[in-house]
Amino acid sequence: MVTVLFFAAAKEAAGMELLRLEVSQSLSLLQLQQRVLQLVPALQPLQSLLLWAVNNQYAVPAQVIESGDTVACFPPVSGG
Amino acid sequence: MIQLTDQPLDYAAITESVRDPAAGAVVLFLGTVREFTAGQQTEQLEYEAYREMALASLQQLVQEAASMYPLVKVAVVHRLGVLQLTDVAVAIAVSTPHRAQAFAAGQWLIDTLKQRVPIWKREHYVDGRVQWQHPSQEAAVAPVVGEAS
Structure with a gap:
């Protein structure tokens, strides 16, 4: 089981x-992204913007995802 | 001191927390809620965070700053939730032996926080519109990937 968290505009779009x-x-991670975008088509318009993290670290598409990992999907950050 | 909080920031206490006999300089940066941005009038701002990653990311930021500047002490506190005009959204206090290092470290910390830490703001304009802010939208450049752990 992998948990995918959504934040900000990604959470709003995904509902x-x-x-x-x-x-x-x-x-x-790339394969997981493709599954998420298929399951949640409302995210597709944001696709080019989205950032992805695995277990609290920004991750590259080739990163290997295993059961128990927490993946996060969110737009560019705007704190401060 | 590294914190995310829903409460107003006590920036006097945050500043006090970095004072030290080894420091000849203390710099405090406050990010505050501004009324006008590009001609649009803000009524309030709302901040959301991925708390767990934001805290880990802030820890990493402070470690990196400590490897680049002779920090004596450092405090980074970000507020979340709904903020009104002039409220303090972020406070960064640093102390160093000499002033140039304190200004440089404070500048690096706020600049890098804004690029990397997973916190988002949503503008509530006076005309009723509500909009997430994604400043790097045009560039859509991902922050540094595979940061040193």
Whole structure:
């Protein structure tokens, strides 16, 4: 099971705070992104903006995702 | 001191927390809620964070700053929730032996926080419109990936 968290405009577009996905085997972040965008088409217009983190660290598309990981999906940050 | 809080920031206490006999300089930066941005009038601002990652990211920021500048002490506190005009959204206090290092470290910390820490602001304009702010929207440049752990 992988948990995907959404924040700010991504949460608003998705209409949900989180999504839980069964993963039968490890997959790349890129593959996970494709699954999330298929399951939540409302995120597709934001696709080019979205940033992704795995277990609290920004991650590259090739990063391997395993069951138990927490993935986060959000737009560019604007704190301060 | 590294904190996210829903309460108003006590910037006097935050400044006090970095005072030290080894420091000859203390610099405090406050980010405050501004009324006009590009001609648009703000009524209030709302901040949301990915708290767990934001705290980890702030810790990392402070560690990096400490490797670049001779910090004696440092405090970074960001407020979340709904803020009114002039409210303090972020306070960064640093102390160093000499003033140039304190100004430089404070500048680096706020600049890097704004690029990297997962916190978002939503503008509530006086005309009733509400809009998430994504400053790097045009560039859509991801922050540094694979930061040193």
